[in-house]
Amino acid sequence: MVKKEKSKIGRYNKWGYIFLIPFFAVFVVFQLIPLFNTIYNSFFENYMSGLTQIGPNFVGLGNYKELLSNGDLGVYFKNTMIMWVMGFIPQIFFSLLFAAWFTNPSLKIKGQRFFKTVIYLPNLIMAAAFSMLFFTLFSRVGPINKMLISFGLIAKPYQFLSNVWSTRALIAFMNFIMWFGNTTILLMAGMLGISKDLYEAAEVDGATPTQIFFRITLPLLKPIFVYVMITSLIGGLQMYDVPQILTDGTGDPMRSSMTLIMYLNRHLYSKNYGLAGALSVILLLITAVLSLIVFRAMDFKKETK
Amino acid sequence: MKKNIGSIGIRRAIAYIVLVFFSILCLFWFVLLLVNSTRSNGELAGGFTLIPSRFFVINMTNLFKGSLPVVRGMLNSLIIAALSSILTVYFSTMTAYALTVYRFKGRTAILTFILAIMMIPTQVSALGFVNLVGAMGLEDSFIPLIVPAVASPVTFFYMKQYMSANLPMSLIEAARMDGAGEFKTFNMVCLPLMKPAIAVQMIFAFVASWNNYFIPSLVLYKDEKKTLPILIAQLRAADFLKFDMGQVYAMIAFSIFPVIVVYLFLSKYIVGGVTAGGVKE
Numbered sequence: 001m002v003k004k005e006k007s008k009i010g011r012y013n014k015w016g017y018i019f020l021i022p023f024f025a026v027f028v029v030f031q032l033i034p035l036f037n038t039i040y041n042s043f044f045e046n047y048m049s050g051l052t053q054i055g056p057n058f059v060g061l062g063n064y065k066e067l068l069s070n071g072d073l074g075v076y077f078k079n080t081m082i083m084w085v086m087g088f089i090p091q092i093f094f095s096l097l098f099a100a101w102f103t104n105p106s107l108k109i110k111g112q113r114f115f116k117t118v119i120y121l122p123n124l125i126m127a128a129a130f131s132m133l134f135f136t137l138f139s140r141v142g143p144i145n146k147m148l149i150s151f152g153l154i155a156k157p158y159q160f161l162s163n164v165w166s167t168r169a170l171i172a173f174m175n176f177i178m179w180f181g182n183t184t185i186l187l188m189a190g191m192l193g194i195s196k197d198l199y200e201a202a203e204v205d206g207a208t209p210t211q212i213f214f215r216i217t218l219p220l221l222k223p224i225f226v227y228v229m230i231t232s233l234i235g236g237l238q239m240y241d242v243p244q245i246l247t248d249g250t251g252d253p254m255r256s257s258m259t260l261i262m263y264l265n266r267h268l269y270s271k272n273y274g275l276a277g278a279l280s281v282i283l284l285l286i287t288a289v290l291s292l293i294v295f296r297a298m299d300f301k302k303e304t305k
Numbered sequence: 306m307k308k309n310i311g312s313i314g315i316r317r318a319i320a321y322i323v324l325v326f327f328s329i330l331c332l333f334w335f336v337l338l339l340v341n342s343t344r345s346n347g348e349l350a351g352g353f354t355l356i357p358s359r360f361f362v363i364n365m366t367n368l369f370k371g372s373l374p375v376v377r378g379m380l381n382s383l384i385i386a387a388l389s390s391i392l393t394v395y396f397s398t399m400t401a402y403a404l405t406v407y408r409f410k411g412r413t414a415i416l417t418f419i420l421a422i423m424m425i426p427t428q429v430s431a432l433g434f435v436n437l438v439g440a441m442g443l444e445d446s447f448i449p450l451i452v453p454a455v456a457s458p459v460t461f462f463y464m465k466q467y468m469s470a471n472l473p474m475s476l477i478e479a480a481r482m483d484g485a486g487e488f489k490t491f492n493m494v495c496l497p498l499m500k501p502a503i504a505v506q507m508i509f510a511f512v513a514s515w516n517n518y519f520i521p522s523l524v525l526y527k528d529e530k531k532t533l534p535i536l537i538a539q540l541r542a543a544d545f546l547k548f549d550m551g552q553v554y555a556m557i558a559f560s561i562f563p564v565i566v567v568y569l570f571l572s573k574y575i576v577g578g579v580t581a582g583g584v585k586e
Contacts, residue, residue: 015487016407023400027456034433126516128534129560146353284429291424
């Protein structure tokens, strides 16, 4: 009897493997094999020089050496990080502020659904179209310049996309507008998860709202805070659509808004597979380290039980 | 006590002012886009206004008759986004089902593995992906943009969370008692119970595919195969000042407004769906 029961369970459980087949078959073909192929390519010299195909010749770590020594990688990494930080600081600041306001029972903010709907909206907009929109609005003859002139704020049109910091600021601003609503909602969920008793106890003890925020909310919010921070950083490293469309892939002025993925895209288009592969592997390693931090902070393992 | 109420009043007023300011900051661009898509090239060159004009239909007609295959592009985007979002939710639910309902050897290891690959950006394997598409002869085909949606760790994670909380094992056992096969039980018992989660994830998957630019731009070359983001990039690359600006705004509006309209109807579910999966409560 016992044996029969066990075999019956076994019979059902083999379906667990069967239902996993589609996911793993597709994962292996479209993600794992390409990933190995990318890593493999990173060890070969393989590009077009004019009309002549060079390689593929095995060069070991030659591509990595070239990437790390010619200086471009460092510049583009710096660009990417500068634009990420410029967008992320206001993003985390206002998201924390709005999440605290929305969840504060004594403030009783009305129209929360409206505000949340509006601030989340830009997150769903096609980044390519949004960038094209900003490109036209902020062009020399665009409506923003016309508006600033008619308000008397500037005398002649300002070339937003010809100056290093205004270009970077536009990109950072767009990233901020697209992501602060998402972050607000995530942080709100985290704040609502904190026990009401703690706040009440603090109020009884005479703590001010500022003290409550810094001594209770922030420390208890740490796991979600780390999650938001690292996922945003990983997203920041992947920054592509906005600067690519805004600057038409040039990363101008003087490649000051060129990001790592735009650099990768350049190598892919010019079919320099060796350097593209090595760059991908470097990006993968950075992402892996960052993911590990999220993994630790969130303690995902507990959840899988 | 009175002083306390007063200070709350001030704080509340500040909160409303800042929130209204940021709402305007979010909406301003789209209002400007909407207004500008109703204005003619001449009017647009004239100056800035927030008063709509009457050239919307003319701009749209010019756009459809113009050199960019926008209607075709929208159809392509629709086909790819619809099919890949269906595949994503169906197979993510199936994968979640395998790891929620069944107990087998290596289950925890597989779960950990899927969580570990969740963060890998698609860009890092793009080179191998392009090589693979070339080797399979699938350039200018939608297959490499649709089929990979079957393996979506993020959607899987959301489904797994939802299923653990909302799928009673007793129902599955009851179906088994009635002699239903495992595959039928999944389709008939599990899928209907997952409807709310499926709806939310389908919207996210659809929007993600609709907005996707990087991978399609590496796979699609022919004009009649291109999706909207690629056409937008092409518009950006063209010599901009020669364009009828009314048409440029019409093109951007054409890509953005379908998503905004859908969002306005479904915002309650979408905003609610942002948190449920990603974050531990």
